[in-house]
Amino acid sequence: MGDLLHLTIDEAAAGLRRGDFTSAELTEAALARAEAVEPDIGSFILATPDEARAMAKAADARLKAGDAPLLCGIPGAIKDLICTRGVQTTAGSRILEGYRPIYDAEVIRRLKADGFVLVGKSNLDEFAMGSSCETSAYHLTRNPFALDCVPGGSSGGSATAVAADEAFFSLGTDTGGSIRQPASLCGVVGMKPTYGRVSRWGVIAMASSLDQVGPFARNVKDCATVLECLAGRDEHDSTSSPRPVPSYREACGQDVKGLRVGVPREYFIDGMEPAVEQAVRAAIAQLASLGAEPVEISLPHTDYALPTYYVIMPCEVSANLARFDGIRYGVPRPGGTMWEAYSNARGLGFGAEVKRRIMLGTYALSAGYHDAYYVRAQKVRTLIRDDFATAFETVDAVLCPASPTTAFPLGSKVEDPVTMYLSDVFTLAASLAGLPGMVVPCGFDENSKPIGLQLIGRHWEEATLFRLAYAFEQSTPWQLAANRQRIRIGGAR
Amino acid sequence: MQLSREEVTRIAWLARLALSEEETTRFAGQLSGVLAHVQRLAELNVDDIEPTAMAAEAEGNVVRADVPRPASPQDEILANAADTEAGAFRVRAILEETA
Numbered sequence: 001m002g003d004l005l006h007l008t009i010d011e012a013a014a015g016l017r018r019g020d021f022t023s024a025e026l027t028e029a030a031l032a033r034a035e036a037v038e039p040d041i042g043s044f045i046l047a048t049p050d051e052a053r054a055m056a057k058a059a060d061a062r063l064k065a066g067d068a069p070l071l072c073g074i075p076g077a078i079k080d081l082i083c084t085r086g087v088q089t090t091a092g093s094r095i096l097e098g099y100r101p102i103y104d105a106e107v108i109r110r111l112k113a114d115g116f117v118l119v120g121k122s123n124l125d126e127f128a129m130g131s132s133c134e135t136s137a138y139h140l141t142r143n144p145f146a147l148d149c150v151p152g153g154s155s156g157g158s159a160t161a162v163a164a165d166e167a168f169f170s171l172g173t174d175t176g177g178s179i180r181q182p183a184s185l186c187g188v189v190g191m192k193p194t195y196g197r198v199s200r201w202g203v204i205a206m207a208s209s210l211d212q213v214g215p216f217a218r219n220v221k222d223c224a225t226v227l228e229c230l231a232g233r234d235e236h237d238s239t240s241s242p243r244p245v246p247s248y249r250e251a252c253g254q255d256v257k258g259l260r261v262g263v264p265r266e267y268f269i270d271g272m273e274p275a276v277e278q279a280v281r282a283a284i285a286q287l288a289s290l291g292a293e294p295v296e297i298s299l300p301h302t303d304y305a306l307p308t309y310y311v312i313m314p315c316e317v318s319a320n321l322a323r324f325d326g327i328r329y330g331v332p333r334p335g336g337t338m339w340e341a342y343s344n345a346r347g348l349g350f351g352a353e354v355k356r357r358i359m360l361g362t363y364a365l366s367a368g369y370h371d372a373y374y375v376r377a378q379k380v381r382t383l384i385r386d387d388f389a390t391a392f393e394t395v396d397a398v399l400c401p402a403s404p405t406t407a408f409p410l411g412s413k414v415e416d417p418v419t420m421y422l423s424d425v426f427t428l429a430a431s432l433a434g435l436p437g438m439v440v441p442c443g444f445d446e447n448s449k450p451i452g453l454q455l456i457g458r459h460w461e462e463a464t465l466f467r468l469a470y471a472f473e474q475s476t477p478w479q480l481a482a483n484r485q486r487i488r489i490g491g492a493r
Numbered sequence: 494m495q496l497s498r499e500e501v502t503r504i505a506w507l508a509r510l511a512l513s514e515e516e517t518t519r520f521a522g523q524l525s526g527v528l529a530h531v532q533r534l535a536e537l538n539v540d541d542i543e544p545t546a547m548a549a550e551a552e553g554n555v556v557r558a559d560v561p562r563p564a565s566p567q568d569e570i571l572a573n574a575a576d577t578e579a580g581a582f583r584v585r586a587i588l589e590e591t592a
Contacts, residue, residue, distance in 0.1 A: 102569040195547070209547050235557040239547070307531040318508060325509075327582055329573035338585040339509065347511025355510055356520060359501070360527060362508040376534050378544030383537070385545055418526050434547070 004029045005165040006481040009222040012168065013070045016063050023063065023073030027056035027117050030075040034119065034166040037489045042141045043161040044120035045080045046088050055117040062115055070225055072115030077161040077170040080121040081128055082213070083202040084108055087118070091204045092126040092136040092154075095330045095349025105202025106234045107171060107213050114229050119167050122157030126351045127321065128178055128206045130154050131423040134414045135353040142410070143186060144487040145449050149407035152182030152423075155216070159186035162216045164487060169217045169226045173203060174437075175210045176309050177402075177427025183216055183439040184402035184452025187483070189223045189469070190216045194459050195434035196241040198227075199234030207316035210431050219479050220440060220470040224248035227462065243460060251463035252470035257291030259468065262395035266302035267426055272404040279443035279451040280401045283472060287399070290471050295395055299387040304380050305429035310421060311364055311377035312432070317354075318361030324349065356417060385433040388456075397464055398456040401426050402439045406449035430456045438465040441478040448486040496525045 004026055007015065015021055031049050038044065052075065059073035083089050083101035085108075090096045104112065125135040133141040133156030141156045143149040144164040151160045155172030159182035162170050172179040174192035183190025191214045198213045205211060215226035228249060233242040263284055268277055288294050326332035326345030333348050335341030350358070364373035391398060403426060413420040430437040435456050442453040453472070455465045473479050496504075501521045505512045512520065567580055576583040 099573055102565055102572065238556070301537075304534065304537065307533045310527060311531050311534070327574065327576075327584055328570075332575040335585075337589070338587055340511075341585055342509045343506070343511040346509055347505075350510070352516070352519075355505075355512070355516070356523060356527075358508050358510060359504045359520065360524060363496075363500075363504050363524070363528075366504070366507065373531070373534075375544055376539060377531075378546060379539035379542040380534055380537060381545040382542050383539070417523055418530050421527075421530075432545075 005033055008219055009070060009074055009168055009217070009225050012074060016073050023056040023059040023117060024053070026073065027052050027075050027119070030119050030166060033164075037164050037166065040142060040147060040489045041144055041160050041164050042139050043077065043122050043157040043164065043166055045090055045092065045123050045136070045138050045157070047120040048087060048118050051087060052117050052119045055115075059115045059117060069114040069229070071111065071229055073117060074168050075117045075119045076111065077120050077122045077158055077167040078108065078118060079124055079155050079158045079170070079172045081124055081173055081204045082108060082171060083204070084118065084121065087121065089121065089204070090138070091128070092124045092138060093350065093354065094137045095324050095326070095345065097331055099329050101202070103202060106199035106236060107230050108202065110229050120161065122155070122161050122170060124157060125154035126354050127204065128154040128173055128175060129317070129353045129357055131177070131181060131420055132413065133157065134410065135351055137351055140410060143407040143449070144489055145187060146407055146447065147488055149409055149449065150185070152185035152403070152407065154178040156182050158216050159183055159188055159190070162188045162218055163484070164489060165484070169215055169222055171213060172216055173211060173213050174431070175206050176313060176431045177424040179214050179216065180402045180427045180437050180439045180452070180454060181424055184454070185407040185450065187441045187450030187478070188216050188218055189220055189438070189440050189479070190214065191223050191227055191438045191462065191465070192431070192436060193227060193231065193462055194436045196239045197436070197460070197462070198230045199237040199240045201234055201236035205320040207313040208320060209316060210313065220466060220473045221249060221252045224252055224466050241460070246463050248463055248466045251466040254467045255291065256287065256468055256471045259292045259397065259464070260395045261287060261292050261294050261468070262297035262391050262398045263294050264297050264299045264302065264391070264398060264400055266299050267400035269404070272401065273406060273445065275445035276401050276404065276406065276451050280399070280453055283442040283453040284399050286476060287468060287472055290475060292468065294399070297391045297395060297398070299391060299429065301380065301383045301387050302429055305384055305432055306421060306425055308377045308380045308384065308432060309428045310360070311373045312381065314357040314361035315365050315374050316361070317357045318365065321354070321358055353417070381432050384429050388430075388433045388435060392458045397468055400454050400456070402452040402454035406445045406447075406451060426454060435459060436462045436465060438469055440469040440473055442472070442476070443478060444486065496521050496528065
């Protein structure tokens with residue numbers, strides 16, 4: 001049944017409708033694959049075989065009745081930051097160990113309405129704070145292409161579940177790069193939609209002016225299929241847009257001739273790995289050969305995205321994580337007074353990176369510092385947003401690397417926060433500007449570790465990114481199953 | 494920008510985070526490193542720039558109609574709490590009695 005897991009969602013959907021196999025069989029294949037590779041990879045905090053089998057059974061009944069949506073009966077994995085009714089949701093933190101949400105996130109409601117099959121809750125950096133999955137309080141997740149290396153983060157387990165064929169697609173969240181960077185490091189497709197495109201209702205909040213939910217998949221069209229299911233207005237999230245959702249699937253296959261693509265000189269910097277620059281430049285040349293028109297552009301405040309992000313994000317984190325006190329949910333700890341009990345629950349329940357960010361935000365928002373840090377960072381955010389607005393007057397999309405390096409060794413950055421933060425240097429600016437960003441595989445380094453091309457679009461123009469990414473993918477071999485043979489599961493660590 | 498251990502202790506109390514001695518020392522160094530990095534924002538002249546609070550114009554940022562609808566059942570809301578009593582969350586006394 002191994003070959004079933006190499007199908008695209010379209011192929012699997014067709015097979016289910018022809019009766020070549022059932023969702024139950026597809027699901028058993030995914031569960032068997034997970035059982036085989038989890039000891040090496042560690043994608044899931046919680047595998048959910050019981051839920052998966054029940055959902056597959058329901059999907060098969062629906063498929064038999066006809067008129068089922070494309071995602072009906074398709075196994076998917078969900079980042080453990082997204083609430084699933086009755087199924088433990090930890091945010092990768094000890095403080096939420098055993099927490100069972102009493103409602104589904106809006107994105108889960110939508111996937112369930114289409115009949116998807118939940119195979120597991122995937123590992124992440126604690127409360128989505130990290131770039132390597134190493135701040136998870138539960139376990140490490142390993143890159144399937146190099147078991148001694150990180151998968152990226154924070155949605156690391158969502159990326160590896162898809163890369164290692166444990167699921168056909170997965171959901172992640174992206175605040176400063178948490179979908180795009182792990183997609184790049186794990187050789188899969190990932191999409192962070194425009195801020196406001198997908199509801200965050202039921203997604204444990206990190207930095208509310210930045211957080212978005214988006215899909216991972218093994219190819220561009222599968223990614224489009226999942227985003228079409230997720231996108232659209234939800235009255236539970238006041239930032240979600242009532243704009244109609246275009247067909248992202250239809251964008252896949254449209255001609256890219258005449259599309260102007262900006263290549264920002266600030267994204268080709270000293271310190272990036274030569275293999276990354278080479279692969280990204282080759283990808284741009286490939287798109288040019290398909291008819292896109294590359295234009296060199298400048299995004300002059302790029303260099304300030306990192307310090308801007310590391311003021312704004314922790315300020316919002318310190319406010320959002322104030323709710324975790326061990327009383328209504330979460331693991332309580334004793335203390336002499338109520339305040340001491342709070343401090344103990346939080347001090348023992350949160351890991352080091354979460355504490356660092358809460359303290360940074362608390363400090364930056366405290367009396368006497370608010371204007372110097374928070375307000376100043378919000379003003380620089382305007383400059384960064386304006387850089388893109390100017391660029392998008394002349395180009396239709398921006399092309400650049402997703403990460404300055406390929407997957408780095410486990411443990412190599414975890415004790416040095418600023419070095420770790422630099423892993424997201426290419427994804428932060430688009431996040432601050434609220435723009436859609438997509439990653440598509442564009443090659444491998446000399447050690448067979450994947451490299452990703454990042455495409456950034458105008459607000460609400462995800463379709464343009466799908467158009468470019470699909471044209472690129474179809475004309476290159478990087479998404480082919482043959483390239484996933486480079487995965488080194490069960491080999492020497 | 495060098496944060497002292499005393500400042501770290503004060504911030505941790507504001508954030509209600511109990512820290513060990515070792516954490517207080519380690520965080521003083523690490524937080525100082527991050528603050529030093531973000532000082533770069535002071536290089537820019539932002540006098541005439543308006544702050545941006547949201548990532549994109551919040552198009553959907555309207556309140557919904559205020560109509561009654563079913564809420565989650567009380568027993569479900571309490572199900573994740575460690576300590577409940579008579580259909581409510583049980584917490585420690587907020588006000589202390591004075592002798």
